[in-house]
Amino acid sequence: MTQPAMFLAHGSPTLAIEDNAYTRFLKQLAQQLPRRPRAVAVFSAHYDSPVQAVSDDEVHETIxxxxxxPEEMYTISYPAPGDRELSRQIGDLFRANNLPFELSAGRGLDHGAWVLLRAMFPQADMPIVELSVDSRRTPAEQYAIGKMLTGLRQDNVLVIGSGGLVHNLRLLEAEASAPSNWAVEFDNWIGDQLKTWNLRMLFDYKQRAPHVRDAVPFYAKEHFAPLLYAMGAADDERTASKPFQDYQYGSISLNCWMFGGAGNGPID
Structure with missing residues (x-):
């Protein structure tokens, strides 16, 4: 069975020590997959590089x-294994599509990767390859890079984009009891484009989406980019569903979008 690709919001790093609806969802998410993946390839917003990087480690350090x-955050270790065979397989796919890349050893997993994966695979026994994003590329280019990995899903590799659709730390409301209307309107607009796989509108989201300057500020555009990489990895199926949505601090969007794979209905 084919694995889906998915976009996961990683919110605040404190998700690693919190018990809430989203962390409980993440802990159940791996059980909802068609089968246990042989490995995970994760594009992280916290690995923003002009040269496409592919991790190449036997065992990952925890960044x-x-x-x-809180001090306990700095004592968490998630020593998941790498998968050098998969790293080279991904490199071959990039090379075949004329995308310059580098195999990168010794960096470790940033919190955009390990906070989510630790919830999903708490035993740290899932092989992981971390991939950089390039926030300076166009949405079409980001999607195209994800598309290069489409075949991995048939090879039982779970492709994840980790970021945040609404991620503006300057607009947080610590005491908010409900999500901000502007954040919900932006999320809903993006959702409409995903459900209909409207690439023309989505690639032009910076000009068309409501409240885009608040939702994707210039200093955090790398958090939106993983959505395009993950979506591109399901270009062969072009189906989308959203099994979870919530918010932190009024506007930090916590959502999961699943593309392709089992459980997604056809696009209308």
Missing amino acids: HDFYGF
């Missing part, structure tokens, strides 16, 4: 790439 959080 604590945040500050000002």
